Amino acid sequence: MTRLTARFLALPILLVCAAAPRAAAQDTTHAIDQGGVRVGIGYQPGVRPGLVVLPTAGVDSARAMVHRDLDFSDRFEMVPLPASPPGSQGGSDAVNYGLYKTMQAEFGVELTPATGGVTVRLHDISAGRVRNQQTFALPAPTDPSYRLEVHRISDEVARWATGTMGVAATRILFVSNGRIYMMDSDGEAITPLTAAGQTSLSPTWSPDGQRFAFTLLVGGRGGIWVQPLAGGSPTQVTGTNTGLNITPAFSPDGRLLAYAHSDESGTDVYVANVADRCCAQRLTVGRYADNLSPTFSPDGRRIAFVSTRAGPPQIYAMAADGTDQELLAPFDYGATGASNGPEWSPDGANVVFHREVDRSPQLFLVDVAGRRVRQLTSSGRNEDPTWAPDGRHILFISDRSGLRQLWVIDVETGRVRQLRTPGAARLPAWSRRLGRTAVAP
Numbered sequence: 001m002t003r004l005t006a007r008f009l010a011l012p013i014l015l016v017c018a019a020a021p022r023a024a025a026q027d028t029t030h031a032i033d034q035g036g037v038r039v040g041i042g043y044q045p046g047v048r049p050g051l052v053v054l055p056t057a058g059v060d061s062a063r064a065m066v067h068r069d070l071d072f073s074d075r076f077e078m079v080p081l082p083a084s085p086p087g088s089q090g091g092s093d094a095v096n097y098g099l100y101k102t103m104q105a106e107f108g109v110e111l112t113p114a115t116g117g118v119t120v121r122l123h124d125i126s127a128g129r130v131r132n133q134q135t136f137a138l139p140a141p142t143d144p145s146y147r148l149e150v151h152r153i154s155d156e157v158a159r160w161a162t163g164t165m166g167v168a169a170t171r172i173l174f175v176s177n178g179r180i181y182m183m184d185s186d187g188e189a190i191t192p193l194t195a196a197g198q199t200s201l202s203p204t205w206s207p208d209g210q211r212f213a214f215t216l217l218v219g220g221r222g223g224i225w226v227q228p229l230a231g232g233s234p235t236q237v238t239g240t241n242t243g244l245n246i247t248p249a250f251s252p253d254g255r256l257l258a259y260a261h262s263d264e265s266g267t268d269v270y271v272a273n274v275a276d277r278c279c280a281q282r283l284t285v286g287r288y289a290d291n292l293s294p295t296f297s298p299d300g301r302r303i304a305f306v307s308t309r310a311g312p313p314q315i316y317a318m319a320a321d322g323t324d325q326e327l328l329a330p331f332d333y334g335a336t337g338a339s340n341g342p343e344w345s346p347d348g349a350n351v352v353f354h355r356e357v358d359r360s361p362q363l364f365l366v367d368v369a370g371r372r373v374r375q376l377t378s379s380g381r382n383e384d385p386t387w388a389p390d391g392r393h394i395l396f397i398s399d400r401s402g403l404r405q406l407w408v409i410d411v412e413t414g415r416v417r418q419l420r421t422p423g424a425a426r427l428p429a430w431s432r433r434l435g436r437t438a439v440a441p
Contacts, residue, residue, distance in 0.1 A: 051076035069154030069168035173203040187419035260292030283322030329366040
């Protein structure tokens with residue numbers, strides 16, 4: 001328990017002296033293949049349609065957000081506008097299709113003011129016509145829900161153009177200096193959720209985005225709490241006088257909460273029924289091994305977790321009732337080290353985690369069906385990965401800029417970008433797409 005407490009209390013306390021520029025590089029690694037266990041990835045950018053956000057007046061804030069969201073979706077080649085772009089004055093007949101076609105744009109997104117909101121059009125540049133159009137209600141820009149509503153517009157435009165919903169209308173939890181914060185998916189609107197002076201760790205979202213669970217440390221011991229975002233009193237799931245309780249994770253239906261409990265007898269994975277506020281069940285038996293960091297599969301039938309039963313921490317899986325425990329991510333002694341921080345992908349096909357390579361943690365994916373392991377990062381120290389709901393973006397912590405910050409990698413193109421935080425960050429959690437009942441504090 002002392003070793004686990006020290007691990008989770010090792011929070012860097014640093015300040016940002018200067019903001020680093022946003023990165024748009026690719027994180028590539030040389031290929032490594034040892035007995036079919038570890039395979040490096042070389043990313044080749046795919047062919048993406050060109051998209052231009054048309055210049056319009058009266059909706060500057062929303063237009064800038066939509067442009068950034070569509071860029072961050074990594075589904076489009078964003079077409080830059082010239083210094084004096086041709087304007088659209090609010091109708092499809094004002095769009096210079098010929099000019100945008102020469103600029104390699106296949107889609108044009110137009111936002112124009114409407115009563116109580118904004119009208120959005122998706123132009124098919126090649127066909128010279130409006131492909132989709134809808135008027136969206138928007139609150140005033142000063143309203144706390146304004147940014148989330150604009151993010152929803154971005155996600156709908158992505159669906160119009162590609163058939164796949166975007167992930168702009170999501171939020172991120174992270175820990176900085178022992179305090180849990182929330183931010184929008186684009187790194188803006190950073191809001192503290194826990195009190196200053198406390199030591200809060202391991203935040204995780206409920207499936208509906210209405211609550212989050214976390215560990216509150218007091219004197220080296222920790223209880224798990226569930227806090228509603230809309231206000232109200234938090235609910236204590238485990239006590240602070242019964243050892244250290246860490247790394248909570250909700251089941252897909254939100255009824256169960258898996259976590260690791262550590263005391264003098266060892267560290268094991270438990271599941272508590274938070275819906276009925278009862279019935280904690282022990283799923284593993286430590287006996288000189290630590291078992292922690294559970295994560296449910298999307299169907300709720302299996303749990304991946306970390307165990308030291310074979311020596312260094314590695315990634316295992318079991319049925320949701322604790323049976324059928326087995327090694328999930330093969331590892332190669334001597335070439336790689338400890339594995340930690342697993343999280344199941346939204347489609348259930350992969351589990352992401354970080355693993356030591358030359359004493360530096362790097363992100364890896366394991367294909368659940370084939371048990372093939374592949375490396376995602378190689379620059380700096382990279383750890384604590386968490387999936388976006390689209391299953392192609394992963395948020396993680398990296399010190400590649402000199403300070404532990406939030407970074408996002410697109411696993412399809414290898415593009416990496418930074419989400420800046422005021423201080424050092426760790427232990428992020430990416431929400432599912434948020435419904436309109438999700439309310440910020």
